[in-house]
Amino acid sequence: MSAAIAVQAVHKHYRTVHALKGLDLSIERGEFFGLLGPNGAGKSTLINIVAGLTRPSAGSVKVLGHDVVGDYRRARAHVGVVPQELVFDPFFNVRELLRIQAGYFGLGKENEPWLDELLEALQLTPQAHTNMRALSGGMKRRVLIAQALVHKPEVVVLDEPTAGVDVELRQLLWVFIKRLHREGHTIVLTTHYLEEAEALCNRIAIINHGELMALDGKDALLRRVSGARSKLIVTMTEPLMAIPAPLAGKILAHEGLRLELQIEKGSDSIMGILDCLREAGAQVADIKTEEPDLEDVFVELMRRQKSLTPSPLPRGEGESERRDRSA
Amino acid sequence: MNPRGLATLFYKEVLRFYKVWLQTLLAPIVTALLYLLVFSHVLEGHVQVYPGIGYTAFLIPGLMMMSVIQNSFANSSSSLIQSKVSGNIIFVLLSPVSYLEFYAAFVAAAIVRGVAVGLGVGLVAVFFVGLPVHSVALLLLFVLLSSAVLGSLGIVAGIWAEKFDQLAGFQNFVVLPLSFLSGVFYSIHSLPPFWQGVSRFNPFFYMIDGFRYGFFGVSDVAPALSLAVLLLALAVLAGLTLLMLKSGYKLRQ
Numbered sequence: 001m002s003a004a005i006a007v008q009a010v011h012k013h014y015r016t017v018h019a020l021k022g023l024d025l026s027i028e029r030g031e032f033f034g035l036l037g038p039n040g041a042g043k044s045t046l047i048n049i050v051a052g053l054t055r056p057s058a059g060s061v062k063v064l065g066h067d068v069v070g071d072y073r074r075a076r077a078h079v080g081v082v083p084q085e086l087v088f089d090p091f092f093n094v095r096e097l098l099r100i101q102a103g104y105f106g107l108g109k110e111n112e113p114w115l116d117e118l119l120e121a122l123q124l125t126p127q128a129h130t131n132m133r134a135l136s137g138g139m140k141r142r143v144l145i146a147q148a149l150v151h152k153p154e155v156v157v158l159d160e161p162t163a164g165v166d167v168e169l170r171q172l173l174w175v176f177i178k179r180l181h182r183e184g185h186t187i188v189l190t191t192h193y194l195e196e197a198e199a200l201c202n203r204i205a206i207i208n209h210g211e212l213m214a215l216d217g218k219d220a221l222l223r224r225v226s227g228a229r230s231k232l233i234v235t236m237t238e239p240l241m242a243i244p245a246p247l248a249g250k251i252l253a254h255e256g257l258r259l260e261l262q263i264e265k266g267s268d269s270i271m272g273i274l275d276c277l278r279e280a281g282a283q284v285a286d287i288k289t290e291e292p293d294l295e296d297v298f299v300e301l302m303r304r305q306k307s308l309t310p311s312p313l314p315r316g317e318g319e320s321e322r323r324d325r326s327a
Numbered sequence: 328m329n330p331r332g333l334a335t336l337f338y339k340e341v342l343r344f345y346k347v348w349l350q351t352l353l354a355p356i357v358t359a360l361l362y363l364l365v366f367s368h369v370l371e372g373h374v375q376v377y378p379g380i381g382y383t384a385f386l387i388p389g390l391m392m393m394s395v396i397q398n399s400f401a402n403s404s405s406s407l408i409q410s411k412v413s414g415n416i417i418f419v420l421l422s423p424v425s426y427l428e429f430y431a432a433f434v435a436a437a438i439v440r441g442v443a444v445g446l447g448v449g450l451v452a453v454f455f456v457g458l459p460v461h462s463v464a465l466l467l468l469f470v471l472l473s474s475a476v477l478g479s480l481g482i483v484a485g486i487w488a489e490k491f492d493q494l495a496g497f498q499n500f501v502v503l504p505l506s507f508l509s510g511v512f513y514s515i516h517s518l519p520p521f522w523q524g525v526s527r528f529n530p531f532f533y534m535i536d537g538f539r540y541g542f543f544g545v546s547d548v549a550p551a552l553s554l555a556v557l558l559l560a561l562a563v564l565a566g567l568t569l570l571m572l573k574s575g576y577k578l579r580q
Contacts, residue, residue, distance in 0.1 A: 014580070051421055054580040073329065073423040081421055087414035091343045103335025104422030147418065 002065030004029045004155045004186035005050055010059035012045050012210070019045045021210040022059070027188060027203075029064075029154070032181050034201030034218075035190040036298060042210040043190045044084065047159050050188075051081040063155055077105060080153035084160045086140045088132040094119070094143055095128045098150055105151035118146045121176060138169040145176070156180055157188045162196060174200065194295045206301055213301050221297050229296075232270060234259045234277065235286040244280040247273065263289070333428040336419060340436030344402055351440060355398055356447040359390045363452055366512060376514045377545045387452045388539040389511035391445045395470055396506045396531060399441030399477035400484070400498070403433045407485025408494045411578075420579060426572035430482065430565070437478025442470060458542050465550060466541035472557040473534040477502075479564035486568075486577050505531045515547050530560045 007025040011018070020042045027033045037043050048054035049061050052068050052075065060067055066074040089097060098118070102111045119125045122142040127135060135143065141161065148156065158177065162170045177200065181187050191197050197204060197218075204221055206214040214221060236257045243251060250268070252260040261273060274284060344351040367383035374382045410416035419429065449458075460466065480502075488494040509531035515523050526532050527548075537553030540546035546553070572578070 048580070052579070053417060053420055055575060073425070076421060076423045083414075083417060085414055087417060089410070089415040089418070090413070091346050092339075096342075100335055100339045101418055101422070103338070104329075104332045104419060104424050106329050106331045106423070108331060 001029065002062065003027060004031065004064060005188065006060075006062045006065075007046070007050075008060050008062075010046070010049065010061060011057045012042075012049065012054065013057045019210050020049075020056070023207070023210065023212055025205060025212065025215065027186065029186055030181075030184060032187045032200055032202045033189065034197035034204040035188060035207070036194070036197055036204060037190075037207040037213075038302065041208045043207060044159060045210075046207070047081065047157055047188075047190065050079060050157060052076055077151065078153055079155045079157060080148035080151065082145050082148045082156070082158045082161050084163065086137060086144070088140055088143065090131070090133045093129050093131050094124060094135070094146075097132065097143065098146055101147045102150040107151060111150065114152065115146075115150065118149055121179075122146055123172065138165055141165055141169070141173075145173070149180075153185070155186045155188065159190050160192060161189070163192060170196075194293070194298055198293060206298060208302065214297070222291075222293070229265060230263050231290040232261045232263050232273060233288045233290065234261070234274070234282075234284055235288075236277075237283040237285045240277070240280065240282050242280065244276045246276055257285075329423055329425065329428055332422060332424040333432050336424055336429065336432035337435050340402070340406055340432060341439055343406060344436070344440050351398070351402070352443055352447065355394050355444045356451065359394045359444075359448040360451055362390055363387065363448075363455065367455070376517070377543060380543055380545070381456065383456045384458055384543075385514075385539070386512065387449065387456070387458060388542050389535050390452070391448045392470070392473060392535045392538045393506050393509075393511045394448045395441040395445040395474050396477050396534060397502065398444040399437040399474035400481040400502050402437040402440040403478045403481030404485040404488075404494055404498070405481075406433070406436075407482060408488050408491060411485070411489070412491065416578065426569060429572055430479075430569055433482050434475050434478040437481055438471060438474040441474030441477065445470060445474075459544075460542060461544035462541050466538065468554065469534060469538040469541055469557070472554070472561060473538070476530070476534070476557060476560045476564055479561065479568045482568045483564065483571065486571050489577070505529055509535050510547065511535055530556055533557055 003026045005025070005027040007023055010020050010023045012020040023042070023046065025046075035043050035046070045054060049056050050063065050068060052072055055069060060069075062068065063075040064078045066072075066078065068075045092100065095115070098115045102108075102115065116125075119128055122145060124139065124142055124146065127139055132140065132143065145158075145161065148158075156177075161177070162173055165173070174196075177187060177189070187200075189197065189201060201218055203217050204214070205212060206221075231252065236259065239257060240254075240259065243254065247261060250261045250263070250273075252262050254260070259277075263270065263273070270287070270289070274287070277284060363383070363386060366386055370382045376382065376385045407416070410419075424432075452458075484494055484497045488497065508526070509529050510526065515526040515532065518526065533548070533553035533556040536546045536548055537550050537557070540550040540553070570576075
C-alpha cells in the first residue's frame with residue numbers, strides 16, 4: 001500500500017535560496033505526524049509542494065501514490081490543507097464558502113449533510129450565514145479547517161493551526177484533530193508549540209535549512225536526549241549568594257530561589273550537587289528532577305547543527321530558544 | 328474533467344460581482360448613459376456619421392460595446408488581483424480545478440458581466456432612440472467574442488499585477504485609452520489618414536465597428552475583417568493566458 005505522503009529527493013530553489021535540499025520523507029497512512037523546525041526551515045515550502053501551491057525544482061511528492069504534479073487531480077482530491085494565514089473571501093458567508101469549496105472538488109448537494117456536520121463539530125452552525133468579514137479570528141480559523149475538510153480528504157495537513165489562538169479554541173481544535181485521526185485520517189501537523197507536537201504526534205520529523213535533521217517516533221526522539229541527561233530543579237529557602245564554581249557549567253536557569261541544573265547521567269551525582277550547594281551556604285527546601293521533553297530534543301538538535309555549521313545569528317540566540325516554550 | 332468544479336468557479340465569479348451589483352452593474356450603466364445624454368445633447372443634429380442614422384443612434388452601439396469591453400476586463404482582473412492580494416486564491420489552487428477549467432470559468436463570468444452591463448446600457452438607451460437590428464447573430468457573435476477577448480486580457484493583467492496600482496495602471500493606460508480611441512464617439516473616416524491608420528491597429532476598433540454593423544448593416548471596415556481580427560486576438564490571448572495558468576506564473580511558486 002502506498003504511503004500517505006511520499007517525499008523523494010525533493011529540492012526547491014527560490015532564486016538564491018536553496019529551501020529544500022534533497023528531502024526524503026515517508027508518512028504512512030493513519031499516522032499523526034509532526035513536522036517541526038525553526039522559522040525558514042522549509043516546513044511551509046514542503047507543505048506547499050504537497051498541496052500543489054509550490055512546484056518542486058527536483059524530486060517527487062506523492063499523495064496516496066498520486067504525483068502532486070503529474071496526477072494533481074487525484075493527489076489534491078486526497079489532501080486537505082489548512083493554511084497558516086487567516087485568508088478568506090470577503091464576498092461570501094460561511095456556508096457559501098464551504099459549498100463553493102466542495103464544488104471545486106466536484107461535490108454538490110449530496111455533500112450538504114457533511115457540511116452541516118462540519119459546522120456543528122467546529123461550533124460554527126450559528127455563524128453559517130454570517131459573512132466572513134464579521135467573524136472573529138478564532139471563527140475564521142475554524143472555517144479554514146472546515147474548508148480543508150469539505151471533500152473528506154484522507155490526508156489532512158495543518159500548517160500551524162493553533163498559532164495565535166486562545167486556550168479554549170486550542171483545546172477545541174486539539175479535540176477535533178484527535179477525532180479526525182481516530183476516524184482514520186492521516187494528520188500532518190506543523191507547529192511552533194512543541195508541547196502540542198509532543199501531546200498529539202506519534203512520529204516527528206525535524207527539519208532545518210531544508211534538510212531532515214531527525215525523523216523518528218516521539219518516544220525514540222525523547223530517548224535520544226533522556227538517555228544522557230535530565231534536569232534537576234532545586235528550590236532554596238534563601239537566595240544563593242554565588243554559584244559554586246564546580247556547578248557553573250551546569251546551570252540552565254537561576255531565578256530567585258529557583259535553580260535549574262543539567263545533569264549528565266552516569267557522571268553527575270544528585271547528592272554531590274546538593275552537597276556542593278550546601279557548602280556554598282544554600283538551604284535546600286525542595287528538589288525535583290525532570291526528564292527531557294521535545295523542546296530539549298529540538299534545542300539539542302539545533303545546537304548540534306549550529307556547532308557543525310557556522311551560524312549567522314548572534315551568540316545567545318540558542319539560549320533564548322531554550323527559554324521559550326515555542327520554537 | 329471536473330465539470331462541477333468549472334461550474335462552481337463560474338458560479339462563484341458571477342455571485343461575486345452580483346453581490347456588489349451597485350458597483351459592478353448599475354454604476355457602469357449610469358456612466359454610459361451620462362455619456363449618451365451629454366454627447367447626444369451636444370452633437371445630435373450637428374453630426375451625421377452614416378447616411379440616415381442620427382448621432383445618438385450611432386453612439387449607442389459604441390457605448391454598449393465600450394461598457395462590455397471595460398466590464399469584462401474589470402471582472403476577471405479585479406477578481407484575480409483581490410484573490411491574490413488577500414491570499415484566498417489558494418482555495419481554488421488547492422482544488423483539482425485544472426488550468427483549462429480555471430480559464431473557462433473566469434472568461435465565462437467576464438462574458439456574463441460584460442453582456443449584462445452592455446444589455447443594460449442598450450435597454451435604457453432605446454428609450455431615447457429606437458435602433459434597427461441588421462443581424463442578431465452578428466451582434467451576439469461580436470459581443471461574445473469581444474467580452475471573451477477582454478476577459479482573457481483581464482486574466483493576464485490580474486495574474487501579472489502584484490499590486491492594485493499596477494492593475495489600475497493597466498486599466499487606465501491601456502484599456503481605457505484604447506476603448507475611447509476606438510470609434511465609440513466617431514467614425515474613423517472622420518480622422519486624418521495617419522490616425523485612421525493608427526486606429527486600424529487598435530483591436531477595440533474592430534469590436535465596436537463590427538458590433539455597429541450588427542445594428543445598422545454599415546461599418547467602417549468589412550465585418551468579416553473585424554471578425555477575423557477578434558478571432559486572432561482571442562486565439563493569441565487565450566494561448567497566452569493558458570500558458571500562464573499552466574505554468575503557474577505568479578500563482579504557483
